[in-house]
Amino acid sequence: MSHRLTLNRIEPVTHDTHHLVFDRPEGFEFTPGQAVDLALDREGWREEARPFTFVSLPGEAGLEFVIKSYPEHDGVTEQIGRMTPGDAVLIDEPWGAIRDEGAGTFIAGGAGVTPFVAVLRQRLQKEGALEGCRLIFSNATEQDIILRDTFEGMTGLQTEFIVTDQPDPGPGVMAGRIDRAFLKDRVDQEAGKFYVCGPEPMMLAIADALKTHGLEPDQIKFELFSESQQGRLAKQEMAKRSEGQAQTQVTVKIDGAQHSFTMAKGQSVLDAALENNLDAPFACKAGVCSTCMCKVTEGEVEMLSNHALEDYEVERGYRLSCQSYPLSDTLFIDYDHH
């Protein structure tokens, strides 16, 4: 962890979400939409880093976050909700898939709205108004809507709030789900980018709906906020199965250069490449966007989930590296082969 931040302020945003303001270390830079791995600087918690997104802008005095607590996880977010000024956290370098790639539709579920806060704030600051931008924001109930007033106050931003677990919400909020039918009249080839950020089941449903309505994959930008229980269990199972198995010798070709390393069979090819400091491409890490596509030219992998590649691509050896786990003792992975 490379920076220690001290908490200046913590305020409630909703019943389970807080706005936290920290000192910004001198020279610390990031791009709106990016997140950072953050751990509590406290005995027993320093190794427990979790990703959170900046809601402040790069030029501002503080580093700010909006963080939802999940007491039932008994983890980091529960502790964050109980922080007081003077407490410290440790952060690493910023990363993340979402950045401003043009006006468009921003679709968020719960705390998945946080990358859009900074992206929209910066766009508003630069352009004076958010022409051509729409926020579709899904939550369980009205009381879960984060920063509703902030979004409604952004000049030019069209907002649509939708709740899944409250049949009769108040004015300005719809009951329902963001699914194929909901998106039908809102998807338009000319509508610019579609940015999607939220939990896995929501992301998969929206990705499917957007493709069905004829959007090109590069019009859709994803960030996965929380894995499904099913995905988590599949990965745990993979890690368990690989215990005691021989490591895999991998060669990765990327940007014309070859790199070799060994990896455990319980790790995804993408995570191993990133751990070895390779600039491997990724966005959703959920098997949805195909950003991490590679060709396996030697050896064999098991792909846990695939919502992006066509059958003929799989037959030709293409795989999603974020979902691919080694089966063989040697592998050759080609990211340049498209």
Ligand SMILES: Cc1cc2nc3c(=O)[nH]c(=O)nc-3n(C[C@H](O)[C@H](O)[C@H](O)COP(=O)(O)OP(=O)(O)OC[C@H]3O[C@@H](n4cnc5c(N)ncnc54)[C@H](O)[C@@H]3O)c2cc1C
């Ligand atoms: C790039 C990125 C940026 C993010 N930015 C933000 C942000 O700005 N604000 C924000 O609020 N969140 C953000 N998140 C989500 C945030 O990282 C998670 O909410 C956080 O990691 C949860 O940490 P935790 O320790 O509380 O629980 P976890 O580490 O998720 O869970 C701890 C344990 O709880 C159990 N568990 C997990 N899910 C459940 C469940 N549904 N029910 C019961 N038990 C469960 C599991 O056994 C797990 O090991 C972001 C995520 C990503 C990927």
Ligand code: FES
């Ligand atoms: S990173 Fe999106 S499919 Fe792998």
